[in-house]
Amino acid sequence: MKVAVVGGGPAGYVAAIRAAQLGAKVTLVEEGELGGECTNWACIPSKTLLRAVEVYKEAAEYLQDLPKFDWKAVQSRRWAVVxxxxxxxxxxxxxxxxEVVKARAQPAPGRAVKADGRVIEADALILATGSVPAPLPNLPFGGKVLDTKSALLLEEPPSSVLIVGGGAAGAELATLFAKVGSKVVLVEVVDRLLPALDADIGRTVERELRAMGVEVxxxxxVLSVDDRGRAVSARLKTAKGEIDLEADYVVVAAGRRPNPGPFADLVKTDERGHVVVDGQMRASAGWVYAAGDVAGPPYFAHKAYAQAKIAAEAALGRKAYxxxxxxxxxxxxxxxxASVGMTEDEARRAGYDAKSARVPLSISGxxxxxxxxxxxxxxxxxxxxRILGVHAVGRRVSEIAGEAALLVEFGATVEDLALVMHPHPTISELLVEAAELAVGKPTHIAKRGP
Structure with a gap:
């Protein structure tokens, strides 16, 4: 069986590998760099830079007379990792x-794809064309108005920056630039940061960013922006009235949009341009599958990995959903x-007798x-x-996200979790502490009530 994969990012290269493992002859077409947005311009670069500033700031807590933070050296490290x-x-x-073809792909008559002057025939096509940064209507990209990719490519950190969008990308960029000494203003249209997540998480992140000096x-x-060449003048409409400010750059981190490209006419798409798929990642054209960002939010690489494997297996006739x-x-x-599963409000709306148990990081070594x-x-x-959701905020909590997903996916109960021994001292111990609190037998936190 012949399979063509368009896009070499997390969804594309994983789909290609899985299809090949199942015996297909696979051709992957990618016009840019393998690894896609995540490896080359987003996830890996941003986390490399964030890790560097984290280490520098931690060192500054214990050492005097540290040399100036070397942004160029860190950028060099970033490119080495990528x-x-x-x-x-x-x-x-x-x-x-x-087979990897470095070219732009286009649909061809019948079951085929055109790329690099040739026609690639395929029994199945897997679209993994990802997403691109979305500008705001009054903030088109260009000049001093940057997308998140361009912000991470700056040769020097800005002395001041206005970040528009308080989701994950905006919060990460605010953290990065604040820690290297930039004056940061972060603007979010709704009433809290990280609005898609648990409300307590958004409030905690906002408080800690403010403590770093970020104006939130x-x-x-943002009502208007005037790019003056050397700086940007912006007018904001806030809850307390309109204000004017200047910054070296404006970074728009207000979301992304799908990138089906020339294949949009081949399949059914939704109102935002995502390829509509079923539980097997199959599109409206029965021989076409889609995975990753182009198949809809959330735009996570790990979600793309999972969907890619399903798409490849389904394309080869396996029962995968x-x-x-x-x-x-x-x-x-x-x-x-780190956030997995339902919030309390979501659980309540779903008909559960929603309850929560919350423990502070400060009770843990x-x-x-x-x-x-x-x-x-x-x-x-x-x-x-039954555990319906796990929500955590604090340094190093990203490392418990996998276990949290396991608890929700497998339907573990708080009684189950309370009995599981966890290593000490680790952040993961707090999962057990929260479970013990839920069952009324807390160890390292005072029990409330009778």
């Missing part, structure tokens, strides 16, 4: 005998965020060592004890 990961992807594709404006919008209960979300702000601010919260059904 290069190594990209070469790893290339090697994996080669080992699995996937929620329930606010994408129906996860838990899609973990992680934000590498300071403090970090590793929590104090790491910084102390934050919490771990379990959302569970009061009748069955």
């Amino acid at each position: 290069k190594r990961l990209r070469e790893g992807i290339e090697k994996l594709l080669s080992m699995n005998e996937v 404006y929620t329930s606010s919008t 994408y129906e996860p209960l838990a899609v973990p979300a992680v934000v590498f702000s300071d403090p970090e965020v 590793m929590g104090l060592i790491s910084g102390g601010a934050g919490f771990v919260k379990l959302v569970y059904d009061g009748n069955s004890g």
Whole structure:
């Protein structure tokens, strides 16, 4: 069987590898760099830079007379990490005998794709064309108005920056630039940061960003921007009235949009341009499948990996379905965020007897060592004890997101979790502490009530 994959990002290269493992002859077409947006321009670069500033700031707490933070050296490290990961992807594709064509793909008559002057015939086509940064109507990209990719490519950190959008990308960029000494203003249109996540998480992240010196404006919008060449003048509409400010750059981190490209006419898309798929990632054209950002939000690489495997297996006739209960979300702000499953409000709306158990990081040895601010919260059904959601904020909580997804996906109860031994001292211990609180037998936190 012949399979064509368009796009070499997390969804594309994983789909190609899985299809090849199942015996297909696979051709992957990618016009840019293998690894896609995540490896080359987003996830890996941003986390490399964030890790560097985290280490520098921690060193500054213990050492005097540190040299100035070397942004260029860190950028060099970023490119080394990206290069190594990209070469790893290339090697994996080669080992699995996937043919890689570096060109822009277009639909061809029949079941085929055109690329690099040739027609690639295929029994199945997997679209993995990803997404691109979305500008705001009054903030088109260009000049001093940057998308998130361009912001990470700056040769020097800005002395001042206005970030528009208080979601994951905005919170991470605010953390990064604040820690290297930039004056940061962060604007979010709704009433809290990280609005898609648990409300307590958004409030905690906002408080900690303010403590770093970030000016945060929620329930606010950017009315206008005047690019003056050397700087940008902006007018904001805030809850307290209109204000004017200047910044070196404006970074629009207000979301992304799908990128089906020339294949949009081949399949049915929704009102936002995502390819409409079923549980097997099959599109309206029966021989076409889609995975990753182009198939809809959330725009996570790990979600793309999972969908890619389903698409490849379904394309080759396997019984595979994408129906996860838990899609973990992680934000590498300071403090970090890990969120899986339902919030209390979502659980209540779904008909559960929603309850929660929340413990602060400060009761944990590793929590104090790491910084102390934050919490771990379990959302569970009061009748069955089943864990419906796990929400955490604090340094290093990203490392418990996998276990949190396991708890929700497998329907563990708070009683189950309370009995599981966890290593000490780790952040993961707080999951047990929260479970013990839920069952009324807390160890390291005072029991409330009778």
